[in-house]
Amino acid sequence: MERRQSERITVNLRAERISGSKNSSLFIENLSESGIYLITASAKNQREFVPGTALNLKLKLSAGETINLDCNVKWSYSNLPEDLTNSVGLEIIDPPHKYLQFIKTLY
Numbered sequence: 001m002e003r004r005q006s007e008r009i010t011v012n013l014r015a016e017r018i019s020g021s022k023n024s025s026l027f028i029e030n031l032s033e034s035g036i037y038l039i040t041a042s043a044k045n046q047r048e049f050v051p052g053t054a055l056n057l058k059l060k061l062s063a064g065e066t067i068n069l070d071c072n073v074k075w076s077y078s079n080l081p082e083d084l085t086n087s088v089g090l091e092i093i094d095p096p097h098k099y100l101q102f103i104k105t106l107y
Helices: 043-048 097-106
Strands: 009-017 024-031 035-040 054-060 066-077 086-092
Touching: 009 097, 035 066, 066 097
Parallel strands: none
Antiparallel strands: 009 024, 009 054, 024 035, 035 086, 054 066, 066 086
């Protein structure tokens, strides 16, 4: 099994997908310098999170700031039809300095 490059930090943050067919609200459960684990509000969007798909994410920080992240969907999982959520793993492509600084404040 492949090990993660960096430690995961448990958070409770909101984000917005700003690419794809429409914007959608997302809930970030944990993140690291190179990846994000999030949950979508509805599994109906499952086709929006196909592994290998590029995705633009707007991360909303508690101070009211936002950070735009270019990501790649690594995996996606749902317990359809019972589950109304979709779990998604993202790889952050070339994390911006502002994001890396934010991560350092969480350690």
